[in-house]
Amino acid sequence: MLKNFFDKLIFKPDPIRFYSAGVTDVGQRRDHNEDNYLIDEKLGLFIVADGMGGHEAGEVASKLAIETIFNHIKKLDNNYNQEHKEHETTTTEIINAILQDAIEDANNQTHCYNLAKGLPEGKGMGTTVTGFLFSTLDSPRRKKLYLFNVGDSRTYCFNQKKLTQLSTDHSHYQLWLDTGKDGPPPKHNIIYKAIGPWRRIAAEQHTIQIKDDDLFLLCSDGLCDMLSAKEIRQILYKYRKHTLKEMAKALVDAANKAGGKDNITVVLVRP
Numbered sequence: 315m316l317k318n319f320f321d322k323l324i325f326k327p328d329p330i331r332f333y334s335a336g337v338t339d340v341g342q343r344r345d346h347n348e349d350n351y352l353i354d355e356k357l358g359l360f361i362v363a364d365g366m367g368g369h370e371a372g373e374v375a376s377k378l379a380i381e382t383i384f385n386h387i388k389k390l391d392n393n394y395n396q397e398h399k400e401h402e403t404t405t406t407e408i409i410n411a412i413l414q415d416a417i418e419d420a421n422n423q424t425h426c427y428n429l430a431k432g433l434p435e436g437k438g439m440g441t442t443v444t445g446f447l448f449s450t451l452d453s454p455r456r457k458k459l460y461l462f463n464v465g466d467s468r469t470y471c472f473n474q475k476k477l478t479q480l481s482t483d484h485s486h487y488q489l490w491l492d493t494g495k496d497g498p499p500p501k502h503n504i505i506y507k508a509i510g511p512w513r514r515i516a517a518e519q520h521t522i523q524i525k526d527d528d529l530f531l532l533c534s535d536g537l538c539d540m541l542s543a544k545e546i547r548q549i550l551y552k553y554r555k556h557t558l559k560e561m562a563k564a565l566v567d568a569a570n571k572a573g574g575k576d577n578i579t580v581v582l583v584r585p
Contacts, residue, residue: 335558336581339566342574348372349579352380358448364534367439375441379420386416413462417517424510440510442467459522465508470531477547482518530583536576540569558582
């Protein structure tokens with residue numbers, strides 16, 4: 315009896331405790347906010363979505379994407395043990411498959427809406443999305459972050475004064491940088507991946523081991539188009555002893571002060 319009891323204490327996954335905060339702002343140039351974000355500490359799920367398509371379209375797309383991903387992750391939380399036994403797949407494979415299913419589901423729903431409106435491929439409402447799921451399912455002592463993104467909203471990790479971009483920008487400008495800067499640079503805001511405008515979509519996914527003192531930042535391009543990586547890093551360091559809410563507000567205020575050309579959304583997470 316005692317052995318079974320202590321075995322459970324040893325092997326039961328340790329829940330991750332979070333400190334998190336989110337702030338969204340319409341910015342200085344827009345009259346409505348198409349961004350949405352999700353913070354769910356119980357599931358360990360954090361998302362920022364930047365909608366596009368105009369009033370009552372972009373905000374619909376971003377909200378739909380977040381709700382769809384959330385519903386798929388709830389299924390993972392409920393069905394993990396059974397799926398793991400039946401299919402003998404790794405945790406990473408299960409989580410990545412469910413995240414991709416969620417992205418495809420959100421894309422299908424949004425794309426069908428665009429088709430019903432008579433809009434051609436590549437047009438209509440849509441949204442970028444960046445987010446991650448924290449999990450200890452592999453091992454209680456190996457906490458991992460399962461990152462996903464579509465478009466140019468970003469996820470960063472800040473640790474020891476260093477800021478690292480974890481997500482990939484699906485923009486023509488980033489392609490231009492990656493392929494040797496051939497020809498004139500395209501505009502920063504032209505993306506080739508988003509949820510909604512195209513029939514097929516695949517999310518970028520990465521699995522990251524969490525280190526001590528990691529602070530994760532998710533943001534729409536309203537932040538990173540206004541502030542350089544150096545400026546973001548300086549604000550995170552300056553406000554390191556403040557609350558995450560105060561830190562997020564400082565980032566949004568700085569982006570507005572720099573011009574605030576777009577909606578600005580910031581989510582900060584410290585596991």
